[in-house]
Every structure is written in C-alpha cells, then in structure tokens.
Amino acid sequence: MTAATEPLTKPIKAAPIGGGGNAGRDRFSWGRGLKYLALLFFLLIVLIPVYVLIVTSFKGTGDASPVRAWNLPLSWTMENWKEAWTSLSPAIWRTVQMVVPAALISSLLGSMNGFVLARWRFKGADIVFTLILFGMFIPYQAVMIPLLKLMQSAHIPNGIPSLIILHVIYGLPITTLIFRNYYMSIPNELIEAARVDGAGMLRTYASVVLPISIPSFVVVLIWQFTSAWNDFLFAVFFSSSQNGPVTLALNNLANGALLQNYGVSMAGALLASLPTLLVYALLGKYFIGGLMSGSVKG
Template sequence: MSATLSTPVPPPDVAGEPLELRRDKGTPRFGVGRTLRYAALIFGIVIVLIPVYVLLVTSFKGPGDASPVRAWNLPQIWTLENWKEAWTALSPSLWRTFQMVIPASIIAAFLGSMNGFVLSRWSFRGANTVFALILFGMFIPYQAVMIPLLQIFLDAGIPSGVPSLILLHVIYGIPITTLIFRNYYQTIPHELVEAGRVDGAGMLRTYWSIILPISIPSFVVVLIWQFTNAWNDFLFAVFFSNNQNGPVTLALNNLANGALLQDYGVSMAGALLASLPTLIVYIILGKYFVGGLMSGSVKG
C-alpha cells in the first residue's frame, strides 16, 4: 500500500480559515507604538537638519542680510559671492588636505590589516600583550603628548605640514585599525588558513592571496573612519602646520576669525565646503559602513 504525501495545512479556526492565513481586519495598520516611533524619528531628523538649514541659507546671504537676528529667514537676495570667496580662501588647503588624508588612510588601513592578521591567526608568545599595548594607544589623550611629540619631530627633522600630519595620523590610526581587522579576521574560518598552509603558502602569501581579497568590508570601515578623523582633525594641524602648509580645518578657522567684522555668509559657505568631502564619502560608502562594522562584531 502506498501513502500519498501532501503538504500539511494549518488547522482552521471557527471561521473556517487557517489561523496563520487569517488577518485581523479590525487591527489598525499603524498602531500607537509605530506612530510614536515614526514621530520620534521625524523629530530627530528635524533637530539634526536645523543647523544644516541655517548653514545653507546663511551661505547665500549678503553681508547686510547675514546676521544672528535673521538667521532663520531666507535670503532677501540670493548670492554666490560667499561661495566664491570661501573657495578662493580654502581651495589650496583643500588640496593639501586630500594629499594628507588619502595616503594616511591607506597606509594606516594596510598596517592595521597586517597587524590584525598576525595577531588573530599567527599565535606567538606574548601576542595578547602586544595587542593590549597597541590598544593602549587609543586611550592616550593627544594633549598629553603634544609637546614631547612636537620636540621629537623637530629633532628628527620631519618637515611640518603634510609629511608630519601623514605620519601622525598613520601612527594614531594603527590601534583602531588593528582592533577592527583583528575582530574581523577572527570570524574567518580557520580552514582557509590551514588550506593555504597545506598548499605551501607562508604567512605573507596567505595574507596576500587568501585574506586580503576577502577583507573589503573591513577596509571600507577603516578607510571611512580614518578619512573622517584625519579630515576633521584640528589639534595636530595647529601644532604641526601653519597657514601656508596646513589642512582645511586650520584655514577654516583663520577664515572665520581673520576679520574684525564677522562675515557669517563666507564662514557658513566655508564650513559647508570643508564638510562636503566627508559627506560625499558617507553618501557613497555609508551603506557598506554598518555592514562592514557588524561583520567583525561576532567574535572579538
């Protein structure tokens, strides 16, 4: 005797419909909880966008129109002179900032990747101590070491400006990049590394041919993190550069405080120009940032 196989059907309720297929037609589409969540979300968005609105509208106002009293009003006459003046003042420092943040981010990312691989997959005596010492660098305040650090750079003859800032951001970026990559590499199956060893690959070959190609998510996270930190840095710029060779944060400070009569329109346009590159980076790569950050959070 052969039995006929059939897909089980959920038991019907008293109305004759399966329980999991019946929809409660009396339940509102948006409950109180969901409505409150959306209201809180909209409120938060408005709070965040209020400063952006003031920045934007003020950047298009003339000298007589840009004042704290009229901060919330739209421009009486829309003008682009503030943007032209801000671009003229900031364009050289913008180019120097790109020259600084791009190599600093890439170098710190690769050094952190190699450190994370060694500390997560190639165990040696004292590995945990080395990792703890590297992480200790994350908790040293910049202000506590600024004077001796400046003296070391002067004694070593390292030029001020872009070269000094690149080296500083690479050094101070190694702890956080090592942490991110180490956590990510611990989630990679150990069989991948063992397969490379069986095929005769050494540590460098395993890293270059097996680990590096699958490290894109963590590289996205690290590059965004390093790019943003280096771009927005002001303390290092004050100590290790000047108006002629410094980054855009230093030039923006001079633009805002360089005149006896504050020109709010130019200052607002300059602030938007200075923040535009980081905004573009987050818009383009932001969707990969959270995914790459969470990919290394399973183990650590």
C-alpha cells in the same frame, strides 16, 4: 458527496485573540505613528543647524546677521562661496594630499597587524595587542609637547609630512582592532588549506586573506579619512596657515570674516565638510555592512 455523507457540522473559525484584528491593527498603527513622530522630531533637531548654515551662506553682507538667521535671503548671492573657495581651495588640496596616503598606509599596516594577532599566534601576542590598544586611550593633549619635540629632533618638516606620519601612527590602534576582529571570524579551514598547500604567512595573507578583506578596508578607510580630514589639534601644533589642512584654514577664515560677513564662514564650513559628507553618502551602507561583518564568528 451525497447529503448522507456530508458532515453534520462545519468547522468554526476561532476568533482572533486580543479583541479582534481591528484593535491589533489600531495599536500597531499608533505605535508606528509615534515611532515616526519621534524620528521626525530628532531629524528636525539635526537639520535645523544645517538649514541656518545653508541659508546664511547665500546671504549678502547686510543680510547675514544673527537677527535674520532664520529668514531666507533677501537676495541670493554666490559671492560668499566664491570668496570661501578662493581662501580654502589650496588648503583643501593639501588636505587631500594628507588624508589619502594616511588612510591607505594606516589601513594596510592595521590589516597586517590584525592578521598576525588573529591568526599567527606567538608568545606575548595578547600583551602586544593590549599595548597597541592602549594608544587609543592616551589623550592627545597629554603627549602633544613631547611629540612636537620628538618630531623636531627627527628633523621631520612641519605641514603635510608630519601630519601624515602622525595620522598613520595614531590610526594603528583602531585599524588593528577592526581587522583583528574581522580576521577572527574567518573560518580556520581557509588558513589550514593555505598551509597545506605550502603557503607561508605572507603568501597566505596576500593570496587568501587580503582578497576577502574588502569590507573591513571600507570601514577603516572611511574612518581614517574622516578622522584625518576633521582633525584640528594636530594641525595647530604641526602646521601653519601656509602649509596646514583645511580645518586650520577654515578657522583662520572664520576669525577674519566673522565680524564682516557670516555668510563667508558658513560657505567655508560647507566646503570643508563636503568631502566627508560625500564619502558617507556614497559608502555609508558599505561602512555599516563592513563594521558588522566581523561581529559574528563565521
């Protein structure tokens, strides 16, 4: 291009709005810094009790006291963990025997209920769904005595069998709700295609719906596992220290060791909470993803 054909003026770049890029970056940095400070503050509030719990579990008898709760152990010891494991290991195994079948059975039944209520509509389906959800809002304390009399009249033995049945029954409302919401998001074309191929309700559920229900199964299994593992009220009424879950054994351990050694109680609390912590650590991201998978209709 010759000098005669060159443009007489060059395009002028517009100045950034808002006082320049540096000011915008400064505001952005300040906002992000305040956000991280707030998150760090709340994280410290959550972790302070955990710190005291862990540190005290490694202290000896004379070292574990409220006065030295914030201090590191004078001498680190594993005796508290050994004593807590000796006391709680039978109850931990009984709790595993309880929560695994309770979580699996309630999840499977909730999946069936959710599929029928979401995709195979019948007269009075909304009323049935409302009545199922009504079970979520009944306080356990209000029905505990009649429920105890009912279990006794049915000759169901106390301990793990009673607790499995109770956790399955009381887990059905939340599992049904989660699965129904998830199945409402499934495209109608899948169900219609199965019907065209001649599949009935059970075949459609087993061959089409069940294989794509993994996200919701992860959610309800984690929910039911942690709910049954951490339950204490049912354990008090329907079991004893000889045949009850770990929460009841932990309560007995704390009452017996509290006046002698806080470290044993702290180690026992960590042992009792370790399975649920591991479940959330390993499956936490799948829990959030599965919980949100049915929130938007596909």
